[in-house]
Amino acid sequence: MLKKISVALCGLAMIAGSLSAQAEGDKSKVAERLTAAGQVISEIMATPDKAIPGGILAGASCVVVIPSYKKGAFVVGAQYGQGVATCRTPSGKWSAPVCVQLAGGSFGFQIGGQATDLVLVAMNQQGLQDMLKNKFKLGADAAAAAGPVGRNAQAGTDWKLNAEFLSYSRSKGLFAGINLDGTVLSQNQDDTRALYGTDIGFDQILGGKQVTPVEARPFVRTVAKYFVAARNK
Structure with missing residues (x-):
């Protein structure tokens, strides 16, 4: 009887250890994603003439970064990526981040594949409310538009009036x-x-x-460095 109990306890200990190791592994992957997301923002903003315009930085409600968004196609296209998001709080500071995923598909005769960094910027309170939902579709549940680029970019009025999200991509250095x-x-x-x-x-x-976890603080600081600074100018 004691032997059976001992074996059972050992089994439970092994399971607990395995779950703990898996949790640490998952957290490590999220930490890597946060680091990559911060690097994407820093590298994009390193060239102001080709970066997100100051007016958009100043008015942003939320920022979503999806590093290495995968897009491949062979007749039927498929897209999937994982990233992180932070939103401006009522105090003006940026929140701790949450993890998100972006998925979609397209049909057509296409062959190829690429990995792209994506940035989504919520431009108003409706965009913020969308971020709080379990899921929503861009272009249907939430109006989205391709964002303007460059220090002196003169964007049209459509996105200012209607777009809840502005979207950007970076591939092979092009933003x-x-x-x-x-x-x-x-x-x-x-x-x-x-x-x-x-x-x-x-x-x-x-x-x-x-409270923002230690692993996420560099990412949040990077967002604050550019988006908050722009608002204060």
């Missing part, structure tokens, strides 16, 4: 607005749980009610 209509942005609850160690509502995190 430009992109049309992401039809793709779905949704919460990645598993990775968010891995980052925080427990289930926390997206509204609580993006609303500024959650």
Whole structure:
């Protein structure tokens, strides 16, 4: 009897150890993604004449960064990427981040593949409210437009009046607005749980009610460096 109990306890210990190691592995992957997201912002903003215009930086409600968004196609196109998002809180500071994923598909005769960095900028309170949902489709549930680029970019009035999100892509050094209509942005609850160690509502995190984890602080500081500085000019 004692032997059976001992074996059972050992089994439970092994399972607990395995789950703990998996959780640490998942958190490590999220930490790497946060680092990559911060690098994307820094590298894009390193060339102001080809970066996100100051007016957009100043008015942003939320920022989503998806490093190495995968897009491949062989007759039927498929797109998928994982990233992180932070939103401006009522105090003007940027919130702790949440993990998100962007997925979509397209049909057509196309062959090829590429990895692209994506940046989505929520431009108003409606965009912020969309971020708090479980998922929404760009172009359908939330109006989106390809964002203007450059220090002196003169964007049309359509995005100012209607677009909830402005979208950008960077591939092979080229940074430009992109049309992401039809793709779905949704919460990645598993990775968010891995980052925080427990289930926390997206509204609580993006609303500024959650302390930013150590792993996420460099990313949040990078966003604040450019987006908050622009608002103060």
